[in-house]
Amino acid sequence: MNTIINTKIPEFKVQAFADGKFKTVTQDDLNGKWSILFFYPADFTFVCPTELGDMADKYEEFKKMGVEVYSISTDTHFVHKAWHDASDTIKKIKYPMLADPTGRLTRAFGVHIEEAGLAYRGTFVVDPEGRIKLAEIHDNGIGRNADELLRKVQAAQFIAKNPSEVCPAKWRPGEKTLKPGLDLVGKI
DSSP, rough: OOOOOOOHHHHHHEEEETTTEEEEGGGGGGGSSSSEEEEOOOOOOEEEEEEEEHHHHHHHHHHHHHHEEEEEEEHHHHHHHHHHHHHHHHHHOSSSSEOOTTOOOOOOOOEEEEETTEEOOOEEEEEETSSSEEEEEOTTTOOOHHHHHHHHHHHHHHHHHOTOOOOOTTTOOTOOOBSGGGGGTOOO
16 A cells, blocks of 8 residues: 655545535645645535534634645535535534545545445645645544644644654644654663
């Protein structure tokens, strides 16, 4: 299995529901800023609204960090709008909900379930140059946590600005980092 870490995101063009209207989103919309691509199986399901609502609750924190969030499923943009209109949890969403009914994007990121036409729960953090810095894929029964994702984005942004340092487990902004070198080998 090949890794996609540090690879460029593929070219894409999809429809989205955002800010009460339909719009086109391409890979160019991600240029120059940090982005989260948040794949989920389907609208009108069970774990998905809990995750998307959790991301909606943290969206302003992500925005303050210069991060745009994009949720993606194989539903159409019309279904995204209908779900938004029908669910109080989904009404909270301010980030774009991307539609991938052909599965092109889910396949490109390795989260497509061919026999179901759905996506696994995939989370990808993309840097301003369009390179994937974090890739996580969960089985669909395992929900994600926006607080932990926020921490991981903070760490990715820190090491982007401080490439000679690394962030240890559970690192939070302001805490001590590590500078890899011979003096640390066997001493941690």
